[in-house]
Amino acid sequence: xxxxxxxxxxxxxxxxxxxxxxxxxxxxxxxxxxxxxxxxxxxxxxxxxxxxxxxxxxxxxxxxxxxxxxxxxxxxxxxxxxxxxxxxxxxxxxxxxxxxxxxxxxxxxxxxxxxxxxxxxxxxxxxxxxxxxxxxxxxxxxxxxxxxxxxxxxxxxxxxxxxxxxxxxxxxxxxxxxxxxxxxxxxxxxxxxxxxxxxxxxxxxx
Numbered sequence: 413x414x415x416x417x418x419x420x421x422x423x424x425x426x427x428x429x430x431x432x433x434x435x436x437x438x439x440x441x442x443x444x445x446x447x448x449x450x451x452x453x454x455x456x457x458x459x460x461x462x463x464x465x466x467x468x469x470x471x472x473x474x475x476x477x478x479x480x481x482x483x484x485x486x487x488x489x490x491x492x493x494x495x496x497x498x499x500x501x502x503x504x505x506x507x508x509x510x511x512x513x514x515x516x517x518x519x520x521x522x523x524x525x526x527x528x529x530x531x532x533x534x535x536x537x538x539x540x541x542x543x544x545x546x547x548x549x550x551x552x553x554x555x556x557x558x559x560x561x562x563x564x565x566x567x568x569x570x571x572x573x574x575x576x577x578x579x580x581x582x583x584x585x586x587x588x589x590x591x592x593x594x595x596x597x598x599x600x601x602x603x604x605x606x607x608x609x610x611x612x613x614x615x616x617x618x
Contacts, residue, residue, distance in 0.1 A: 413440050415483075416460060417467040418447045422519060422588040423480045424467045429580045430484045432615030434491035450537060481511070484577050496577045503572070510563075510571040510578040517556030518585035524549035526592040553585075553594055557603055564602035575610070583610055 415431075417424035419442075431437045445451050445466050452464050461468040461478045469477040469486060477483055488496045498504035529546025532538040560582060563570060570578040586596065586607055596604055610616060 413472060414443050414470040415440050415467050416443045416445050416457075416470070418445050418452075421447065421466060422523070422584045423465070425587065426480050426577075426580050426584045427467045427469075427483050427487070429583070429615050430487045430496055430577065431491075433496060433575070433580075433613075434487060434493040436487065436491040436493075439491075448533065448537075480581075481515075481577075484580070488577070494575065496575075496580070498571075498576065507571040507576045507578055511576070511581050513556070514560070514570060514578055514581040514585060517559070518553055519581055519588060521549040521553040521556065522585055522588045522592050522594060525553065525594065526588070530592065550594060553589060554597070557589075557596055557600055561600035561603040564606050569606070575613070579610055583607070583616065 415424075415427060417427065419428075428437070431440060445457060447466060451457055452461075452466060458464055460470070460476060463478045465478060467478075467480065467483060469483045471477070477486055485497060495503075496507075498507040525546045526532055527538060527546070528541045529543045529550065532541070560570065567573070569575050570582050589596070596607070598604075
């Protein structure tokens with residue numbers, strides 16, 4: 413099994429945390445992709461992943477799976493360990509909902525701000541920018557942080573009493589927010605405490 417990724421980037425980080433939660437990191441070969449050099453847009457890489465994004469999972473039979481949520485779903489089913497997507501139909505639906513909220517409202521919103529309203533990855537890669545859209549998405553990211561803070565006021569984790577993919581996505585979103593210089597507002601004490609707690613997990617702190 414191979415994972416094509418760029419270490420330290422938000423979506424590859426999500427997959428690496430999921431693998432670590434399952435204690436399966438040593439069962440995967442990581443293949444570095446030079447995103448800053450534009451390798452992900454090359455014909456050679458597009459033949460591997462037409463989305464031209466990282467990460468991309470390649471199975472032993474040659475099957476390739478892109479899109480983070482799909483990769484994590486495979487990891488969750490393929491390896492023993494905690495159920496990152498929930499166990500019952502109710503849990504799986506609720507975790508999925510919260511994961512989508514964290515992805516769209518935080519991680520993707522921060523990405524839009526970074527790529528549209530800052531220098532992003534530089535002029536060679538940022539070939540189209542819409543600063544107004546980027547700033548609007550920055551506002552959405554802050555709104556989502558406030559929403560998640562409210563969720564965490566009565567919940568140990570983002571989707572209930574267990575660490576799930578929704579927590580992984582939220583954590584990656586906050587790491588990206590740090591990089592994009594969008595700080596968690598100081599009054600969001602529940603979100604700040606949650607972040608401090610999950611940062612100590614073996615899958616993240618290692």
